[in-house]
Structures are given as structure tokens and as C-alpha cells.
Amino acid sequence: MNNRVTNILISGVGGQGILLASEILSEVLMRAGFDVKKNEIHGMSQRGGSVISHIRYGQKVYSSIIPEGQADVLLGFELLETYRYLPLVRQGGSVLANKLQIFPPPVTLGKESYPSDIPAKIAAAFPDSSLIDGLQLAIEAGNQRTVNTVLLGALSKQIAIDDSCWQPTLRKMVPAKYLEENLKAFSLGRNL
Amino acid sequence: MERAILSGNEAIARGAYEAGVKVASAYPGTPSTEILENMVQYPTIDASWSPNEKVALEVGIGASFGGGRALVAMKHVGVNVAADPLFTLSYTGVKGGLVLVTADDPELHSSQNEQDNRNYAKFAKIPMFEPADSQEALTFTRIALETSELFDTPVMLRTTTRISHSKSVVTLQNPVTDLPEPALEKNPAKFVMLPSNARKRHPLVEERLAQLEEWACQQSFNRVEKAGGAIGVITAGVSYQYAREVLPDADILKLGMVYPLPKQLIRDFAANYDTLYVIEELDPFIEEQVLAMGIEVKGKDLFSICGELTPGRVAKSLSGQAEQPYFSHSEPLPSRPPSMCPGCPHRSVFYSLNRLKAFVTGDIGCYTLGFMEPLSAMDTCICMGASIGNATGLSKTLSAEQQRQVVAVIGDSTFLHTGINGLMDMVYNSSTATVVILDNRITAMTGRQENPTSGYTLMGADSYRVDLEQLCRAVGVRHVQVVDPYQIAATRQVLKEEMERDEVSVVIARRPCMLVKRDPVARKPALAVDVERCTGCRACLNLGCPAIEWRTTAEGKGVAHINRLFCVGCGLCQQVCHFDAVGDIHE
Numbered sequence A: 001m002n003n004r005v006t007n008i009l010i011s012g013v014g015g016q017g018i019l020l021a022s023e024i025l026s027e028v029l030m031r032a033g034f035d036v037k038k039n040e041i042h043g044m045s046q047r048g049g050s051v052i053s054h055i056r057y058g059q060k061v062y063s064s065i066i067p068e069g070q071a072d073v074l075l076g077f078e079l080l081e082t083y084r085y086l087p088l089v090r091q092g093g094s095v096l097a098n099k100l101q102i103f104p105p106p107v108t109l110g111k112e113s114y115p116s117d118i119p120a121k122i123a124a125a126f127p128d129s130s131l132i133d134g135l136q137l138a139i140e141a142g143n144q145r146t147v148n149t150v151l152l153g154a155l156s157k158q159i160a161i162d163d164s165c166w167q168p169t170l171r172k173m174v175p176a177k178y179l180e181e182n183l184k185a186f187s188l189g190r191n192l
Numbered sequence B: 001m002e003r004a005i006l007s008g009n010e011a012i013a014r015g016a017y018e019a020g021v022k023v024a025s026a027y028p029g030t031p032s033t034e035i036l037e038n039m040v041q042y043p044t045i046d047a048s049w050s051p052n053e054k055v056a057l058e059v060g061i062g063a064s065f066g067g068g069r070a071l072v073a074m075k076h077v078g079v080n081v082a083a084d085p086l087f088t089l090s091y092t093g094v095k096g097g098l099v100l101v102t103a104d105d106p107e108l109h110s111s112q113n114e115q116d117n118r119n120y121a122k123f124a125k126i127p128m129f130e131p132a133d134s135q136e137a138l139t140f141t142r143i144a145l146e147t148s149e150l151f152d153t154p155v156m157l158r159t160t161t162r163i164s165h166s167k168s169v170v171t172l173q174n175p176v177t178d179l180p181e182p183a184l185e186k187n188p189a190k191f192v193m194l195p196s197n198a199r200k201r202h203p204l205v206e207e208r209l210a211q212l213e214e215w216a217c218q219q220s221f222n223r224v225e226k227a228g229g230a231i232g233v234i235t236a237g238v239s240y241q242y243a244r245e246v247l248p249d250a251d252i253l254k255l256g257m258v259y260p261l262p263k264q265l266i267r268d269f270a271a272n273y274d275t276l277y278v279i280e281e282l283d284p285f286i287e288e289q290v291l292a293m294g295i296e297v298k299g300k301d302l303f304s305i306c307g308e309l310t311p312g313r314v315a316k317s318l319s320g321q322a323e324q325p326y327f328s329h330s331e332p333l334p335s336r337p338p339s340m341c342p343g344c345p346h347r348s349v350f351y352s353l354n355r356l357k358a359f360v361t362g363d364i365g366c367y368t369l370g371f372m373e374p375l376s377a378m379d380t381c382i383c384m385g386a387s388i389g390n391a392t393g394l395s396k397t398l399s400a401e402q403q404r405q406v407v408a409v410i411g412d413s414t415f416l417h418t419g420i421n422g423l424m425d426m427v428y429n430s431s432t433a434t435v436v437i438l439d440n441r442i443t444a445m446t447g448r449q450e451n452p453t454s455g456y457t458l459m460g461a462d463s464y465r466v467d468l469e470q471l472c473r474a475v476g477v478r479h480v481q482v483v484d485p486y487q488i489a490a491t492r493q494v495l496k497e498e499m500e501r502d503e504v505s506v507v508i509a510r511r512p513c514m515l516v517k518r519d520p521v522a523r524k525p526a527l528a529v530d531v532e533r534c535t536g537c538r539a540c541l542n543l544g545c546p547a548i549e550w551r552t553t554a555e556g557k558g559v560a561h562i563n564r565l566f567c568v569g570c571g572l573c574q575q576v577c578h579f580d581a582v583g584d585i586h587e
Helices: A018-031 A079-084 A118-125 A134-141 A144-156 A163-173 A176-190 B008-018 B053-066 B076-092 B118-124 B134-150 B195-216 B238-246 B263-270 B285-292 B311-319 B347-355 B366-371 B386-397 B412-428 B468-474 B488-500 B539-543 B572-576
Strands: A006-013 A035-040 A050-058 A071-076 A089-098 A129-132 B003-007 B023-026 B046-049 B070-075 B098-104 B155-160 B167-171 B223-225 B231-236 B251-255 B257-259 B275-279 B359-361 B406-411 B434-439 B479-483 B505-510 B527-529 B548-552 B558-562 B582-584
Touching (some): A018 A035, A018 A144, A018 A163, A018 B003, A071 A079, A079 A118, A089 A118, A089 A144, A118 A129, A129 A144, A134 A176, A144 A176, A163 A176, B003 B008, B003 B134, B008 B070, B008 B098, B008 B134, B008 B155, B008 B167, B023 B053, B053 B070, B053 B098, B070 B076, B076 B118, B076 B195, B098 B134, B118 B155, B118 B257, B118 B285, B134 B155, B134 B167, B231 B238, B231 B285, B238 B275, B238 B311, B251 B263, B347 B366, B347 B406, B347 B434, B347 B488, B347 B539, B347 B572, B359 B386, B386 B412, B406 B412, B412 B434, B412 B468, B434 B468, B468 B479, B468 B505, B488 B572, B527 B558, B539 B548, B572 B582
Parallel strands (some): A006 A071, A071 A089, A089 A129, B023 B046, B023 B070, B070 B098, B098 B155, B231 B251, B479 B505
Antiparallel strands (some): A035 A050, A035 B167, B003 B167, B223 B251, B527 B582
């Protein structure tokens, strides 16, 4: 194992399930034998605000905040919140964006405007980017609230962690009542 | 050894458990809240929410005086509330170990200021530990409790948001088993702080500090990490991680105890370097003490006093220039401020206060978001409980006519925290202002914690539910009205009546938070806008509901649109629509 630290960012809107997704991811990485640090802000930002979670793993991790411009992968749960955090991604980094727009209050009030053509702008700067219809796949999985698990499945392809680390973690951390649809959602994302 | 990935807060709770803590108390406050929430899983700990931080500390002190180990947790501004018992506790010392966790919030992620509570350790003359990750949060909790007993002193453990909320890998151990059983023991010379007793305790406090300082030089929580570099760095807490990240070749004196400083250790370390940095967030707390020792260091002339540090900010401060990111935006991005949830019972109160042109003295909670556009109905916000006193004082300066516009708005939990004292004063000193208690039956902002109005304890037991109406009447409020904030017209009418009344009145807007986990509020089906009927008048947008969006139809007509993923069917938009355009979804 070399001492390179891998940096993953997950961004979106408070209430989209980013915290649970990043919890599952960091548990998986620990299970895979890495040193892991994860960082995000709770509190005010939960109330529909912009949310970002940093996950770093390697042999030894110091800062839990990803040094600016050094993220290897950005997983965005919402288009604007994907676009917003692109400056944190390194050149050649991967960007996975959920095809969803949530208009923030200043846009609804007509005071500010939602940027146009975000997927094209992402693709122009980051050739290794993809757009995922998380909601469609979540509905396919049987529950529209499993979007975060679909996206986690898509992210899992970007990092070489064995399925044997993912499955038990999902079983441990997803409420039993919703386990089946979440397992399906994960596999739909992973097999995209 | 079992490994787990824990947040700093979870690790502190685990550390308390492993160290045999008997009593834990707190008032919720970001970023400290999860400490007590995570105590509940350990059956050997009696964990409780107190109505405020002062009570929480007093409960901890009582437990300590009985001989049990105690942990008390609060956010940084909570220590201001608990400062009165804290400073005298420094004189009495402890019996069972007592740790006060202060969770500071550099960058004001969720706070009204970014005070640096390391100053409290110096001010109250007590030791303070500062962990740099979750493993240290766990270990230092145990060491802090042992230090408390060893030196007969309360001990502070300081985290910052990035420590409290970051997760990292820790090793779990079994709890200690050989602690003495708590029992009554009279010792008035130590525990009764009359002037004659307290006078004798003060020199002991000073001696204790001197002993601690010397002891700290020998302890492994203060350590030197040699990289063989030409640069020396003194640092502590989360700043240590950034220093390691940015200066991999520097030698580092990593302090686990930030007060009192291990002066001899610092002297010995500093002697090796021509260039010595102190890297710390907020105040030049370590820097000033090192400078006072006659040692030259670089610190706040490079690193900002305001805001938190990050690896990038540390690098920029050291090199004098920021690294250009690969990608930067060529257009302005819309902000995404937090807002009240769809179905939030606070919304219609602020909507009405806006319409009634009230001057609102606000308070601390989710409802502080009533400040945001378009509700725009909050004019002051200082600290927990301040709304009521602020309204009293404001009224004293105003004409009779303007006095009627003054409305204090406060949540149920904040009212019991320190608002009730203000209400007593309001009646006692004949204020005429109106108080609105937003009673959503939970401490919502910090993530839905129980409180004395909710009817449940932290441990989940049923409990007495404070009767707010009776409480207000008992302090002398003659006009107490209860409204359902989902009824906009009725709510507005009552607010209007009470604002016009030249006497103290209390309006209780009662409806549970949409997000309460126990007895969840039944969500109604999402509503929809009839595009034919919608005239595009934008009246519904004035509610500031995140579920209501603005769309343009194929014909180019602007209409309201309800996002069914967010709508909980509260019906407020139906009530403000003049054209009957909002209704159930027909499919």
C-alpha cells in the first residue's frame, strides 16, 4: 500500500441523504483496511443549505479537509451543488453528477439565476465525467428515496474496493425495512 | 482490539464510558450535541438534557462532589452561560473527576460568534486538553478525568467543529472497573465557598497551575515529532493536522494540553530553530504566551485571527500566495442559504409578523431563519433568551405607538433556557411588548432533542411536560393565547390583537416540528398548482417554502409549481392563494 491519499467529495442539498452516503463510504473504506477521515458540517446547513462531505483514505491521513484543488472524485447529488464545488477538484479528476435541479430560494424569488447547461460545462472541464439519472434508477429500485444509494453505487465503480466490503456495510447501516430496495439501488448504480 | 470510525463527539462519549463516567449532562448546541446523544447507548451513564448550560454544569458538579465521574458538554457560547459555576468550581476543585467539554465553532458554521474558549481555561485557571482527531478525543477524555482527580481541578476539553464532526478511526477498549463508589462526605472548607473559605482556596489554585505546568512537560500528550527539518512548529488541535499536511518536513511540537503550557518543553524545542511558527486557529493564545517567554515566533502576523484554518489557508499564509485551482467559475453562482423546512410550523408566524410590520427581537433556533427573505421578519438576534429582555429595553425607548410593533419571538426550548427570566422582568417592570413562543415541542435546530416541554427525557423515558400557559400566567402574564400556526388568518388576527394591547401578552404558536422522530407528524399528500387558475401573482412565494418553485409554461406564462418530492401538504400556500389555484393532485 503506498502512501497516496485518495480524496472524495460528496456535495448536494441538505436533506438529500449525503451524510448517510458518506458514513457508509467511510465505513467501507475502514473495512478495506485504510486509514479514513471524513468531514462535514452539520447544523444550519441541514436546512436545505449547500452541504459538502470530504472523505479521505490511504495509509495515513492527516487533515480531514481535502486540500483545495486536490479532490480526485466529486459526487454531486444536485447539478448546481456539483458545479459549485468543481474548483476543489484536481485537473483530470472524475465528476459524477446526479441529473437533478433543486432551485435555491434566491432563484425562486427571481433575485439570482440558476446557471444554464451545467452538464456541458462540467464535461468541458472534466472529460472523465458522467451524468446519472438517480431518481429514475431509484424508482426502478422500488423507492424514490434511494437516490443516495444509487449514487453511492455509481461512485463505487470509481474506487477499487471489493464488493465484499460494500455488502456487509450496507446491510449494517441501512435500516432493515428499506434494505432490499437499497441493495437493488446500489447494484443499479454500480452496474451503470 | 476492535476498531471503529467515530466522530470526535462519538469518541468523547466512548471515552467517557471507558473512563467510568457516571453522570453526563448538557444543553444541546452545535457542534457539541452528539456527545450526549451518544451517551445513551452506554447503560452505565446517566445522561440528561438540562434546560441550560449552567444547570448542566451544576448537575455535573453535584455528581463530582458525590464522588462520581462527570462529563458536561456544551457549545462555546454555552460556556458563557455556565461561567458562573465554572469559576468557583475552579476554587473548590472536585471529588470525582469532572470534565467540561467546550465545542468551539471557528468559521461560525452554526453560531452567533467565534469566541476562542481556550481563554476560559486561562481565565478560570484550569487545565485544558485539545484533541486533534477522534482517537485523541477518546483518549484525552479519559486522561482529562484522571487529571481532574490527580490535581483536584475541573478540566476542560476543547474541540472545534472540524474535530467534533469529523470521523476517523479509533481503537475501542473496555471500561475501567476499579473506581470508588460515590458516597456523601462533608467537607465544608472545600465545598462551601464563603469568602473565608474561598480566600484559602485561591492560593491552592495558583499552586495547582504551577504543578500542572511542570507535570505537563513530562507527559506524552505533549510530544515532539522530528522530521529533521530546519523549521519548528508549535501547534495543537486540528491545526496540527494542517501543519503536518502542509509542512511535511517541519519538526512539530504537538501540544495535547493547551493550558497551562509546558514552558520548559517549549523552551527546549524552540532553541533548535531559527524559524519557529505557532499555527493555531482564532486567537494568538499559544503565541502570546510563547512571546511572553521571550521566544520569537511567527503566528498571527501570517495566519488570520478570523475564521478557521484549512490546508489551503495555511499554505497560502506561509507562501504569501494562493494556488490557482484548475477550474474556476466564469459566472456568479446563486447562493443556497438554509431555509425553514416545508411544513415548518414557524413559517406562518413570520409571514404574519412581516405583514403586521412588527419589529421582531429574535432568538436562537431554527426560527432565526425567519430573518431570511422573503419572510424577512427578524430584526435582532443576540444570544439564547435575549429576545425578551431586548423587547423590554427597546420598548422603554419608544413612543407608545411604536411600542406596539415590538414582538419578541422565542422557541419553547430557548424560552425555558433563559427566556423565562426575561418574561418575569417584563411583567415585573410593566413592559407592553408581545412575546410569541414558537412551541414545536422539541429543540429542533440542533437536530431534534427532547426538552422539558416535550414530555420525554434524553434516555427516552416519559416525563412531565411543562405547561407553558400556566408558567406564563404564574409569572403574571394575564393574556396568554394559543394558536395553531397552520391557520394563517387566525394566527395573524391573534398576533394583531396582542400587539395592540398595551400590556404584556404571550402568544403560544403550537404545532410539532415536521421532523420529530417519535410520534412523527403524518404527512399529507403533496399539493399541486392548477396552471389554468394560477395568475402568476407570486403571493405564495412570500411564504419562502422550498417546495414552491417558479416555472415558465410553454406559452411563456410564469406560474408557481409545487415540487412533490418536498411538499408535505401543510396547506399554507392554499390559504394565501387568492385564486384557488392550489389543490390536491388529481391523476
